[in-house]
Amino acid sequence: MSGAVIVTGAASGIGFACVEMLLARGFKACAIDIAPIPDGAFAGDPDRLLSVPTDVSDPLACADAVAAAVKKFGKIDALIHMAAVHSTRTWREIDADHMNEVLGINVTGAFNMSQAAALEMEKTGGGAICLAMSGSIMVSGLGGHGRGGIAYISSKAAIIGVTRGLARSLAPINIRVNAVSPGSTRTAMTADYSEEAVRHAGAKTLAGRMGEASEIASVALFLISDEAGYIQGQIINVNGGGSLGL
């Protein structure tokens, strides 16, 4: 396989695993994150990798990052958007500034990157976008102990709207839009889970454990591939059976 894919949230967790997997499969990858990505973080041919420090909540920065990817690779074929912040604040601790900040990064950021990528992919006949929802919206959460609270959960619930709205809007220009919905996955985002939260998260699944970043990344790569050509506007659970409600 070939092609150039923009991955956000690439410095950590699932985004990092996506870039690793893309490079290993022969793709070119533009790795975007607000956090620096150290030189040599990814194995493989440096000609197939571009790192662009970008705050996805800034639309102009997103447009610049996409332009840099097009300059390096000639075109882009897909976007995998994993960048997000967690919020573990409880309802008492959240203020309007915090709420707006989380929504600005997680929701507006998803739109900003998708819009910038779509405007480029439109010029070359289309492409695919994979966003990141979260299984946490089903049971919701109180926050605290490393677990997501209302600000995070609201932001991830909004990704359903972004995914479906973009899927409908971009279908006429041959861009498919879907999202993965991971269950609790072992990354920096869940590193502050208490031992009890880790046990609880694993026990709620048929797999009996939390997910690994690579297990989410492989589904994101599938969703942007031609093999998923008839999947549009869907949110795909990747949660070890966690949504069966054990």
Ligand SMILES: NC(=O)c1ccc[n+]([C@@H]2O[C@H](COP(=O)([O-])OP(=O)(O)OC[C@H]3O[C@@H](n4cnc5c(N)ncnc54)[C@H](O)[C@@H]3O)[C@@H](O)[C@H]2O)c1
């Ligand atoms: N880990 C889980 O259990 C889990 C569960 C459900 C959904 N998700 C979702 O999966 C996606 C990836 O999560 P992860 O676990 O890999 O998280 P992570 O914290 O390991 O990685 C997130 C990355 O996003 C980057 N980021 C944050 N704000 C940014 C900004 N303004 N601009 C650019 N980059 C920014 C961070 O620097 C970080 O590298 C997220 O959208 C998350 O909501 C994760």
